[in-house]
Amino acid sequence: MSALTTLAVENYRSLRDLVLPLRRLTVVTGPNGSGKSSLYRALRTLADAARNGAVAALAREGGLPSTLWAGPETTSRAARVGLRLGFSGPEYGYAIDLGLPVPEPRTLFVRDPEIKREALWSGPVLKPSALIADRHNTTVRLRDESGAWGPHPHGIRITDSMFSEFADPRRTPELIVVREQIRSWRFYDHFRTDQHAPARAPQVGTWTPVLGHDGADVAAALQTIAENDGGDDLAEAVDHAFPGSRLSVEERDGRFDLRLRQHGLLRSLAAAELSDGTLRYLLWVAALLTPRPPELLVLNEPETSLHPALLAPLAELIAKAASRAQVVVVTHSAPLVRALESVADERGDDLGTIALAKESGATTVEGQGRLDQPPWHWPKR
Incomplete structure (x- = not known):
């Protein structure tokens, strides 16, 4: 599949409403508390959805209510409806909407999120005509080989993903393609x-x-x-x-x-x-020179514990990895950002730098206005 071009997150901690452009090599930077770690964890939760593990992933963070936007009271009530995650590229786009369960007196699992909406579409932007698989609560619609919706909707459990229940090589090969793309994503975070x-x-x-x-x-x-x-x-x-x-x-x-x-x-x-520092650098060598590159490689603060003299060699390794896989680097190290930009400039690599900041408790992208965001539409509940 082609590299991703857009990542969208709504209501995950400080990520109130974020739509980011992705390049072959994307560097996400910003001061402490700007939302970098939240973006990294949101990406991991999105990857867990393809393994039917979004509920368990959110449970490890204290349940869905613990991850939802917790900004000023005047703006946070509507935001607590649910968490939305999505991405798109030239070939396919995907979004999942996780919401709080309807109160049920007979269960103690009141913190488990429910999948309210899930959609897979062709192309970079969601349009009704581009939908391939469309899920509302416990009902899933699938297009047949002719492009028409199947005659009958299918049932699905409220906590299960379409990826686990309807990825079929004959009925919905697109779900398999996107599921395997997401499952190949690789994350590295703070080697011991x-x-x-x-x-x-x-x-x-x-x-x-x-x-x-x-x-x-x-x-x-x-x-x-x-x-x-x-x-x-x-x-x-x-x-x-x-x-x-x-x-x-x-x-x-x-x-x-x-x-x-x-x-x-x-x-x-x-x-x-x-x-x-020496051991950590060698661990990054092993990770970045992998003979089996993933579709997406996400590195969280790879500069940790490294001597400043090792940042330039690390930047070279990351750039080399980006020639074989799409790479996202989350870092607060300005020297590493400069080293990556220098290497990319020398090599003519496709690099984009995203600087995060905080405004009224919400993560924003420095210099990005509404018209600067990639086109993105969430599927409505």
Whole structure:
């Protein structure tokens, strides 16, 4: 599928009404408290919807009421109706509207959200004629092969997504295409590098084209890159960050241990001996040089714990990843933003920078007026 061009969020914490343009490489920045983390979590919740996990994801945040817009009382009552998330690209668009349940005296699950509306359409902008699958509460309509709506609506449980119930290769192949696109999205957020971090201990080594979320399989992931024609890129990434250094992986009784020989040292250092910043950089190398790039790669504050000298090599890695996957970087580091913009300018990459700010408790985009937003229409309840 083509890269996404628009991301829309309404009523998620400080994201009162946000419609963002997305590029091949999008950098989201802004001061602390501007809504960057909320945007990252909203994207993760959207991804969970494709796995039928939106209800569980919101439950981990304290239930839907805990995530809804909590701005000034004069504007917040209407906003507490529900949470809406969506995206679009040249081929397809998708939106989901999660609302509070109707009070029911016989149940204790009063914080579980209900899917009030869900829609999949062709093209970048929602139009009635472009709808492919359309869901109102517990009723789903699907277009047949001729483009006409099926003769009978289908039933669905109020907490289930169309992706889990109606993705069928013969009846609705579009739902499968979009579902698999979303399921391929990959998120990395704050790798652990403390002394007890999983990445510091030798692990059983297996072919690992995708680094795990906790980085425990970093040695196997780096070895997979090296053996999958990525050895030159790997060596370049290490040398750029630590001139004259060489990375290797040792195998003992099936366990892989990461080793880094740095210029001037008499012996190589194991992962357990590396500094937090060095280990974290190597974790980003493993994540960004993956031989199995996703449709969308989202990085949350990748600069954390890195020495300023490592930001330029990290920017090079991110730019290289963006040549094979769409990338969104959420960061409050102005030096990293400048490094990414510099690399993109040198390479001629398609980069967009979005600066978030807060106005009356709501997240806004600096310099974006209503007419500057990408075209977007929410499906009505």
